[in-house]
Amino acid sequence: MKNSFKNLSFQELKVKRDELNRKYMELRFQMVVGHVDNPLQKRIMRRQIARLNTLITEQAKSGAAEKKA
Numbered sequence: 001m002k003n004s005f006k007n008l009s010f011q012e013l014k015v016k017r018d019e020l021n022r023k024y025m026e027l028r029f030q031m032v033v034g035h036v037d038n039p040l041q042k043r044i045m046r047r048q049i050a051r052l053n054t055l056i057t058e059q060a061k062s063g064a065a066e067k068k069a
Contacts, residue, residue, distance in 0.1 A: 005052055010059045017052040020045055 005013065024045045030036050 005048075005055055008055075010056065010063070013052055013056050013059070017049060017056065020049050020052065024049065 005016065008016065024042070027036065027042055027045065031039070031042065036042075
């Protein structure tokens with residue numbers, strides 16, 4: 001799962017990040033309100049979102065550098 005995001009385009013990365021953010025918020029609410037099957041899922045999702053943010057930032061910087069050159 002770690003490397004599955006590298007082949008996505010910039011727009012696909014943003015969509016995936018938004019989707020994971022929604023799922024993360026739902027998971028947080030479930031943890032407060034009720035029972036969650038896998039409490040480690042919160043950490044996993046947080047790290048996936050961080051990976052996506054890193055890839056988005058890298059692509060944005062490389063895209064900006066290509067436009068200037």
